[in-house]
Amino acid sequence: MELFYFMVFGALGAVVAALELGKNNKDRINTSPAFNSFKNNYLVFYSLVMAGDWLQGPYVYYLYSTYGFGKGEIGQLFITGFGSSMLFGTIVGTLADKQEASSNNGRH
The missing domain is CATH 1.10.287 (Helix Hairpins)
Structure with missing residues (x-):
């Protein structure tokens, strides 16, 4: 089973590399050297x-x-932790951006 994961990771890595290397100059954004x-x-x-x-x-x-804790319970704890981080991290990040934008509206 471990070989399967390595093969999937390698295949997806190759797809990403091919997509990135396949870009031409019009697909790239020109940015400063500092950035x-x-x-x-x-x-x-x-x-x-x-x-x-x-x-x-x-x-x-x-x-x-x-x-x-058993193996199944530990798996549930990990999934709950990652899931709540995904859900609340997205919500909190969006709320923080909105709060910052609304607090900066009165400033020049």
């Missing part, structure tokens, strides 16, 4: 943070198992 530097630094930092978050999963799993 490109910021973007690259952000992507490196974001990747490191996500890798760190991903690496804590086995430790959280072990912690739950030592508290007596």
Whole structure:
């Protein structure tokens, strides 16, 4: 089963790489070198943070198992955590953007 996941990940990675490399100049947005530097630094930092978050999963799993939770219950906890993060993160982000926009309307 693990080989299946590696094959799917590799295939999807190849599709993304092909789509990105297949772009021509009219599909690309011209940005300043300062923005490109910021973007690259952000992507490196974001990747490191996500890798760190991903690496804590086995430790959280072990912690739950030592508290007596079963495999199915731990799976439900993980799914609930990711699902609530997806739902509330999207809602809270949108509300924060709206709040900032409405508070900046009176400023010049």
